[in-house]
Amino acid sequence: MAAAAGPRGGQWAEQRALGRAVRLLQSLEEQCGDPRLAMGPPSLRDLLPSTVRLLRAVARVRHDAGPGGSEGPGGAWNFLQVFLANLEAKAKQVAGLLPGRGRRGASDDLFLEGSRLRQQLAKLALIFSHMHAELGALFPKGKYCGDHYQVTKAEAHAFWREHCGARCVLPWAEFQALLNTCHAVEPGATAQALCSTMDLTFSGHVSIFEFDIFTRLFQPWPTLLKNWQLLAVNHPGYMAFLTYDDVQARLQAYRDKPGSYIFRPSCTRLGQWAIGYVNSDGSILQTIPPSGPLSLVLLEGQKDGNFLYPDGKNRNPDLTALCLAAPQQHIHVSEEQLQLYWDMDSTFELCKICAERDKDVRIEPCGHLLCSHCLAAWQHKDSQTCPFCRREIKGCEAVSFYRFTGGTVEGKASAVDTDPSRDQESVEREQVGRAGAGRIPGSSPSECPPFQAPLALPRLRAPIPLPRTRAVAQWSGGSRAQATEGAAG
Secondary structure (H helix, E strand, O other): OHHHHHHHHHHHHHHHHHHHHHHHHHHHHHHOOOHHHOOOOOOHHHHHHHHHHHHHHHHHHHHHHOHHHOOOOOOHHHHHHHHHHHHHHHHHHHHHHOOOOOOHHHHHHOOOOOOHHHHHHHHHHHHHHHHHHHHHHHOHHHOOOOOOOOOOOHHHHHHHHHHHOOOOEEEHHHHHHHHOOOOOOOOOHHHHHHHHHHOOOOOOEEEHHHHHHHHHHOOOHHHHHHHHHHHHHOOOOEOOOOOHHHHHHHHHHHOOOOOEEEEEEOOOOOOOEEEEEEOOOOOEEEEOOOOOOHHHHHHHHHHOOOOOEEOOOOOOOOOHHHHOOOOOEEEEOOHHHHHHHHHOOOOOOEOOOOOOOEOOEEEEOOOOEEOHHHHHHHHHOOOOEOOOOOOEOOEEEEEEEEEEEOOEEOOOOOOOOOOOHHHHHHHHHHHHHOOOOOOOOOOOOOOOOOOOOOOOOOOOOOOOOOOOOOEEEEEOOOOOOOOOEEOOO
């Protein structure tokens, strides 16, 4: 009887904690009803009801799963205990700033732009935004996926799973010790600064979601902490926890100094950077550059005259050390994969959407390959999912193809073996997909809508086959980043 009562008692405690969190956020939503509190993005008035819906979905799925589905250490309930305790603490901090809490004089300052209380509320709104995104990522539609959540960067994903297994959240001290096995973290102030950068929700823990965001921001993996040190600790242009409006206000002081800029993690596209700068005509622009190392983007912007004076200062840090070419990596294509293509009178290199250009982009994290022209056209339709598998596109890397001649790469050093099996799915499905006019190769009519312009459908004519030599895909350092000007969250 005692053994059976344990899971039921645990489920009851879980449902009670989720219900208490829902009631707390609903009460907080009522306090945020004053239109003078409107800010954004992000806005608490939008985040609170959306978080309530997510929590209810989690409670419903967990209840339906019954008491027999309890996880081991690091599972859903382990994460929810950390998350809900932090949610309650942050909600109380917000409530302490809002009117009706016995702080009438201080509350009046809350409505003044630029006041200390207003800045505190904006920071808490950003933390709530990160918590909302974290909950949605680890519990999509209420169902727990933390045990198989995929970190965008392959090397970072391998590190987490090797050292943390199926766990999705760790106390900071434990995570720091694990990170030290490959990236030395100086104790004291440096470790505290790293924790505040990585722990977006300020819970004293690091989740796999937060780790994913950090490794995307400070890529590449081999120099992860060096990148963080130069960009987030030493660079005067780095700003944490600023909103779009905060950036606009800060750059107002430099409108007579074109080329002044600051950068921050985007609060609407987590894992990407947002850069604000003063244009040559004195206007203030903000942009979210394409995925890739920030150091490359800042150096290119410096050459173009856009990013010259970080936070108005005359000295622009030298980031060229971060842009040294990383060791080349290659994907060895198996003979079986090549045979599949040859049987279709095609090649591994050829983009399977347009059937005209070679693949030169790898989508992250799913690993599917296509040409940059087709990817740009696909994303021009505001689609942020992979055209093959419909997973969210969190980044991409440039690739180029070479051939082996006598076991070596022509004109290149010997290759490092990597498994390209994630692209094998599109290889195998294409034999069916090529015959299906009006849909993406590797899909069925029930999986996705018709594939329409601006992308061209796969050609039914056979492309000219290349000589049957062993193919290799090489990761390049990334293409020149082109920043798109406009509003960036």
